[in-house]
Amino acid sequence: VVSVNVGLVGKTIKRWGTEEQREEWIPKLGSGEALGCYALTEPDSGSDPASLTTRAERDGDDWLISGSKIFITLGTWAKVALVFARTGGEGARGITCFLVPTDSEGFEARPIKGKLGLRAQDTGELFLERVRVPDSARLGAEGDGFKVAMSALDNGRISLAAGCVGIARGCLDASVAYAKERTQFGQPIARFQLVQELIADIGVELEAARLLTWRAGALADAGDRHTLESSVAKYYASEVSVRAANAAVQVHGGYGYVDEYPVGKYLRDARVTTLYEGTSQVQKLIIGRALTGESAFA
Ligand SMILES: Cc1cc2nc3c(=O)[nH]c(=O)nc-3n(C[C@H](O)[C@H](O)[C@H](O)COP(=O)(O)OP(=O)(O)OC[C@H]3O[C@@H](n4cnc5c(N)ncnc54)[C@H](O)[C@@H]3O)c2cc1C
Incomplete structure (x- = not known):
């Protein structure tokens, strides 16, 4: 909203x-x-x-x-x-x-x-x-409508990326809490290296997404051009939110698949973020165009 x-x-x-x-x-x-x-x-x-x-x-x-x-x-x-x-x-x-x-x-x-x-x-x-x-x-x-539309997306993609960082943060918090409380084989699942790997990946990607979002936001606040940086932040943060939510469901096992825990909702909500305000494919074309100077749009 x-x-x-x-x-x-x-x-x-x-x-x-x-x-x-x-x-x-x-x-x-x-x-x-x-x-x-x-x-x-x-x-x-x-x-x-x-x-x-x-x-x-x-x-x-x-x-x-x-x-x-x-x-x-x-x-x-x-x-x-x-x-x-x-x-x-x-x-x-x-x-x-x-x-x-x-x-x-x-x-x-x-x-x-x-x-x-x-x-x-x-x-x-x-x-x-x-x-x-x-x-x-x-x-x-x-x-000038197309220019208006694209400039709006330059800004919208930053807020969208910030929302994705929030989803990933929610996934991290829920996964850490659950991994500490759930025991299997006589110990908290947080002690298992493979569970830690799931959680570590969420944590690392979350921080990278946050920094990319801040960078785009700082450029926008300074009044500088930020089309590329907004696209990079949106592309990366949205893909991270989907990966993080998927990993969070995995950490929760079967309990992640039902409404008792929030991670199933995070996965459903995250899924659209790689689609709207330009799909991940469209973001890659924008990024590729900025990096190569060649437009792959038809
Ligand atoms: C919940 C929700 C909310 C939305 N909110 C808004 C909103 O507020 N305002 C608004 O205007 N729109 C909104 N949208 C629309 C959204 O921006 C579009 O769905 C999105 O841009 C993709 O368009 P499409 O669905 O027609 O898919 P298509 O453009 O038909 O794409 C289908 C597939 O083809 C791929 N594709 C298309 N062209 C290329 C290409 N050149 N190279 C490689 N792959 C390509 C796409 O990446 C995708 O995988 C919303 C969508 C959803 C689901």
């Missing part, structure tokens, strides 16, 4: 918004009076958001937005949606971002049920049918 509301939405309005847009939304998002969602993904455009098809057409001084979005975190709870829509031709340069109040006529949000994890959090599908917004709802210049 915090990662999307603050990392993806609030900071993006702060960076790209007009004075009026900032005054209208940032205090509400910061206090929790309103939540914001980030509506980029569509049924046919996930890893390739430059191919999105939601359209915004000029109508006098207004815009009419039509299309649909899927897998939108806070989709049915949000009061405002950052909606990315095509206002020009094909590709990244034809996209514009709009701040759309979710109580607008023609805007419908439906919850998505049956998720593997993040069950306490809202994920929704959005349907926009000729939703009318004034030109003052445009966030950034016409055609």
Whole structure:
């Protein structure tokens, strides 16, 4: 909730918004009076958001937005949606971002049920049918929507990585506590070297993920460019959170597979982190592009 509301939405309005847009939304998002969602993904455009098809057409001084979005975190709870829509031709340069109040006529949000994890959090599908917004709802210049979307992800990926560090920390704490309390072969399982190996790997990777996250955060705080560092932190921390949760279930044996201990939930919740805000494959393409100067995106 915090990662999307603050990392993806609030900071993006702060960076790209007009004075009026900032005054209208940032205090509400910061206090929790309103939540914001980030509506980029569509049924046919996930890893390739430059191919999105939601359209915004000029109508006098207004815009009419039509299309649909899927897998939108806070989709049915949000009061405002950052909606990315095509206002020009094909590709990244034809996209514009709009701040759309979710109580607008023609805007419908439906919850998505049956998720593997993040069950306490809202994920929704959005349907926009000729939703009318004034030109003052445009966030950034016409055609700058893709830049707005990517700059939001530069920040969102840091908060996401921080959340992954938290999951890994939870896995470490739960595993250490359980390994000390559970006895087999007449001694705490914490004494077995193979159990210590599971715990040591969680501990080492957790620290590395934390440092990468801090580095990206420090660059962002200093106002320096951090696209590469955010991607590195997100990629590494998300993969670590999945490995840590998997190892934590292993430390707990059969008890890790049932709800009595939290580690099963950590595994379900961690699993999505290598998917959203760019899959691990997409992060590797971003990192590879930065390191080689060659883009492997189509
Ligand atoms: C719980 C949840 C919350 C989400 N929240 C939001 C949100 O708030 N806002 C939002 O806009 N979106 C959100 N998403 C969407 C998420 O960002 C997308 O699911 C993700 O970007 C992947 O897109 P896709 O699901 O269409 O998969 P696809 O793009 O179809 O990818 C399928 C597979 O192909 C791989 N692949 C694709 N292209 C390449 C390539 N060029 N090279 C190598 N491999 C490739 C992918 O890595 C993946 O393994 C959320 C998703 C989930 C599950």
